[in-house]
Amino acid sequence: MTFSSLGLSDQLVAATLEHDYVAPTPIQTAAIPAILAGSDVRACAQTGSGKTAAFVLPLLARYQAYRLELSTCDIDLRPKQKAVQTLILVPTRELAVQVAETIRKLAKRLPELPKLVCVYGGVSINPQMMALRGGADIVVATPGRLLDLIDQRALKINAVRSLVLDEADRLFDLGFSAELNRILEILPRQRQNLFFSATFSAAVQAFSELLLQQPVRIEIEATPVVAPDIWQRAIEVDEAARTSVLRHLIKERGWQRVLVFVATQYAAEHVATKLKRAGIKAEAFHGNFEQGKRNQVISDIKASRIQVVVATDLAARGIDIAQLPAVVNYDLPRSSTDYTHRIGRTGRAGERGEAVSFITADFAAHFQRIEKQLKLNIEREQIAGFEPKDKISVAEINLVAADGGGIKGKRKSKKDKLREAAALAAKE
Numbered sequence: 001m002t003f004s005s006l007g008l009s010d011q012l013v014a015a016t017l018e019h020d021y022v023a024p025t026p027i028q029t030a031a032i033p034a035i036l037a038g039s040d041v042r043a044c045a046q047t048g049s050g051k052t053a054a055f056v057l058p059l060l061a062r063y064q065a066y067r068l069e070l071s072t073c074d075i076d077l078r079p080k081q082k083a084v085q086t087l088i089l090v091p092t093r094e095l096a097v098q099v100a101e102t103i104r105k106l107a108k109r110l111p112e113l114p115k116l117v118c119v120y121g122g123v124s125i126n127p128q129m130m131a132l133r134g135g136a137d138i139v140v141a142t143p144g145r146l147l148d149l150i151d152q153r154a155l156k157i158n159a160v161r162s163l164v165l166d167e168a169d170r171l172f173d174l175g176f177s178a179e180l181n182r183i184l185e186i187l188p189r190q191r192q193n194l195f196f197s198a199t200f201s202a203a204v205q206a207f208s209e210l211l212l213q214q215p216v217r218i219e220i221e222a223t224p225v226v227a228p229d230i231w232q233r234a235i236e237v238d239e240a241a242r243t244s245v246l247r248h249l250i251k252e253r254g255w256q257r258v259l260v261f262v263a264t265q266y267a268a269e270h271v272a273t274k275l276k277r278a279g280i281k282a283e284a285f286h287g288n289f290e291q292g293k294r295n296q297v298i299s300d301i302k303a304s305r306i307q308v309v310v311a312t313d314l315a316a317r318g319i320d321i322a323q324l325p326a327v328v329n330y331d332l333p334r335s336s337t338d339y340t341h342r343i344g345r346t347g348r349a350g351e352r353g354e355a356v357s358f359i360t361a362d363f364a365a366h367f368q369r370i371e372k373q374l375k376l377n378i379e380r381e382q383i384a385g386f387e388p389k390d391k392i393s394v395a396e397i398n399l400v401a402a403d404g405g406g407i408k409g410k411r412k413s414k415k416d417k418l419r420e421a422a423a424l425a426a427k428e
């Protein structure tokens with residue numbers, strides 16, 4: 001299968017080649033012809049599957065066709081102002097920037113570049129209002145800021161031809177359902193709807209049914225297809241030794257860039273400070289930072305000005321750092337879905353990646369549960385010189401995992417209670 005056989009223009013095919021997209025991914029093969037044909041699409045797909053290009057490429061092709069149509073029509077019939085044609089709604093600022101970057105890079109060779117504006121909250125609204133002067137062809141937006149801009153009459157969305165909801169499950173998780181409903185009321189009835197989500201809870205499913213008209217349904221495997229080459233490791237370590245082991249690994253593995261996940265904003269600051277004290281260029285990244293600071297940290301690691309970013313799960317979705325050789329779960333993720341998202345930050349676009357999880361005695365059973373849900377069986381390792389002193393017996397782990405997870409349904413032993421308290425204290 002090739003991109004040109006999917007019906008894309010030569011310029012768009014050239015852009016894919018320029019970015020080393022050798023062949024379309026399964027979601028691209030399924031979605032591109034459907035979107036080109038004007039159908040609605042309901043796609044169940046994870047980050048890492050190539051989902052962004054799966055909607056960006058055909059939408060750019062439709063833009064190209066529309067411009068051609070306009071150039072041949074009577075000059076008086078052309079819209080006076082550039083009306084927003086394509087509206088892409090995303091849950092976070094990071095994803096907005098990411099999607100806009102993909103559009104820019106794939107549109108580069110088009111004879112007429114679409115005017116693209118990316119808007120999100122947490123930064124001053126004025127530059128976004130200025131950018132929207134004279135309209136825009138494509139707008140990538142988080143829902144709250146989009147509504148603010150509409151309220152301030154900075155843009156109109158009543159002529160939108162294609163609407164994309166990217167990571168719809170996250171839009172709901174982050175509580176955007178009221179904003180989405182308001183946006184739907186303003187949009188024109190006649191339009192194409194493209195709905196992308198990694199999971200379909202009852203609320204997400206109900207919303208997709210409300211939105212979509214006879215959609216083409218696409219289901220892609222839960223595991224990211226573009227990034228299968230991730231070496232997943234589980235290293236047993238004492239809680240207090242994690243920073244030392246991290247420093248050891250950075251040196252031993254020669255990682256030039258590494259993304260370290262922790263459970264709290266406090267831990268992000270704390271671990272970054274400890275690494276800095278050890279002479280490693282590290283920065284924290286979390287939701288309490290202003291957008292400007294967050295962008296700065298991401299561009300610093302991309303430009304190799306820093307080596308380590310210590311982040312909360314905020315960074316687990318929507319951040320694309322090319323050539324990120326390693327991700328470390330310093331604190332384990334809460335769920336198997338978060339695990340998949342975190343490790344999907346490495347091994348992007350066919351590169352090799354390494355995902356290391358630190359297994360402390362308190363969270364050994366939790367990690368087993370994640371493995372069980374993802375049908376993984378990762379060999380436990382210990383690093384010479386850092387062998388854990390806090391041991392948990394395998395039998396004990398099996399007992400906890402055997403009842404479908406955790407200590408649920410069993411009376412908590414004193415030891416369990418102590419462990420929970422220790423875990424809580426560690427997270428605070």
Ligand code: AMP
Pocket residue numbers: 020021022023024025028046047048049050051052053226320348349350
């Ligand atoms: P996404 O699922 O949209 O987050 O994309 C994951 C990564 O795969 C991004 O770094 C893309 O640039 C890359 N990518 C998208 N499509 C392809 C393709 N057909 N071949 C190789 N890499 C791709």
